[in-house]
Amino acid sequence: MKNKKKINKIILGDSLEVLKNIESNSIDVVLTDPPYFLDKLDNNWKYDNVNNNKNQQVIKSLPSGMKFDREQGKKFYSWYFKIAKEIFKILKPGGFFFSFSSPRLYHRMASAVDDAGMDIRDCFLWLYTQNQAKAMSLNHFIEKLDITSKNKERLKNKFKGWKTPQLKSCFEPIVMAQKSVDGTFLNNMIKNDIGLLNTEIKVGDNMFPANILTVDNVNEIIDKAFLIKKPKKEERGDFNIHKTVKPLALCEHIIKLTAFYKDAVVLDPFVGSGTTAVAAKKLGLNYIGIDINPEYIDISLERLNGICKIDRKVKQNIENENFGIKVQNSLFNLICEEAI
Numbered sequence: 408m409k410n411k412k413k414i415n416k417i418i419l420g421d422s423l424e425v426l427k428n429i430e431s432n433s434i435d436v437v438l439t440d441p442p443y444f445l446d447k448l449d450n451n452w453k454y455d456n457v458n459n460n461k462n463q464q465v466i467k468s469l470p471s472g473m474k475f476d477r478e479q480g481k482k483f484y485s486w487y488f489k490i491a492k493e494i495f496k497i498l499k500p501g502g503f504f505f506s507f508s509s510p511r512l513y514h515r516m517a518s519a520v521d522d523a524g525m526d527i528r529d530c531f532l533w534l535y536t537q538n539q540a541k542a543m544s545l546n547h548f549i550e551k552l553d554i555t556s557k558n559k560e561r562l563k564n565k566f567k568g569w570k571t572p573q574l575k576s577c578f579e580p581i582v583m584a585q586k587s588v589d590g591t592f593l594n595n596m597i598k599n600d601i602g603l604l605n606t607e608i609k610v611g612d613n614m615f616p617a618n619i620l621t622v623d624n625v626n627e628i629i630d631k632a633f634l635i636k637k638p639k640k641e642e643r644g645d646f647n648i649h650k651t652v653k654p655l656a657l658c659e660h661i662i663k664l665t666a667f668y669k670d671a672v673v674l675d676p677f678v679g680s681g682t683t684a685v686a687a688k689k690l691g692l693n694y695i696g697i698d699i700n701p702e703y704i705d706i707s708l709e710r711l712n713g714i715c716k717i718d719r720k721v722k723q724n725i726e727n728e729n730f731g732i733k734v735q736n737s738l739f740n741l742i743c744e745e746a747i
């Protein structure tokens with residue numbers, strides 16, 4: 408087996424360095440949610456800065472996530488281009504690379520992945536209805552103007568309801584990229600066990616998988632076409648204080664769509680609180696996780712340790728579901744027995 412010492416481990420380190428030590432052509436799926444390069448959420452992500460509530464609320468007098476800086480996108484591109492080149496090397500031919508991003512800097516992320524040599528196959532849209540509205544009223548700034556109170560009131564009335572150009576953000580784009588297949592899709596699948604999508608994985612009301620994904624009930628029509636069912640248990644754990652935890656159901660869905668081989672390896676180079684790794688483990692597959700903050704590694708390990716205990720109880724439900732990966736249940740038993 409390739410990457411023997413790294414398989415089923417969460418590794419502490421800078422991804423750019425750790426990725427260089429992963430064997431070429433060895434990874435089936437990379438699923439990741441990198442720093443979005445908004446405010447302090449960049450490649451120098453420091454646990455204390457991000458997790459300290461006082462600091463999190465306001466960045467230079469603007470609420471977090473609202474600082475607009477044209478350099479952010481450029482910095483994101485040049486860093487992510489290096490990451491994507493490493494990922495290109497370690498993916499098997501036909502291997503998939505899914506990367507979340509923000510609507511504002513998606514173009515930089517997708518261009519970095521494209522320029523690193525990957526084939527851009529699609530853009531998934533994770534849809535949700537709940538988020539904080541970011542647009543700001545100008546009343547605070549009008550109050551500070553050196554004009555009469557009467558003129559201040561006139562300005563406030565004139566611009567009533569008009570706010571800075573930030574709406575309530577209700578989707579996240581996810582690029583679906585692929586390392587080119589070796590020969591035809593069929594030849595690649597026979598040789599490398601990766602490269603096609605499992606269309607038996609249904610969404611909503613037994614529908615063909617779509618590039619719009621939601622894990623929340625929205626309304627009858629949307630749920631029917633796009634809903635991914637959530638796991639029944641509380642999925643993130645009470646101890647999980649990571650700020651940007653992704654839905655487990657979403658990660659499971661993406662892995663189920665793409666991972667064919669019973670020993671497939673799913674890598675997340677920015678694993679945070681471990682959601683991708685937990686999803687892969689739940690599906691009986693292998694994972695490698697990397698994160699630069701030791702505090703998040705602890706959270707990942709705690710979640711991963713809990714997973715077998717929870718899953719043993721719901722094993723029957725899991726076996727009843729058709730994951731399309733036929734051998735995984737026996738592998739799942741093995742992993743649970745080893746871990747307990």
Ligand SMILES: C[S@@+](CC[C@H](N)C(=O)[O-])C[C@H]1O[C@@H](n2cnc3c(N)ncnc32)[C@H](O)[C@@H]1O
Binds near residue numbers: 423452676679
């Ligand atoms: C958006 S979060 C991932 C959250 C994850 N999807 C989850 O569900 O918990 C991005 C993660 O990247 C990590 N990170 C930032 N820069 C990094 C680097 N250079 N190398 C490795 N990890 C890094 C941060 O510590 C953070 O946990």
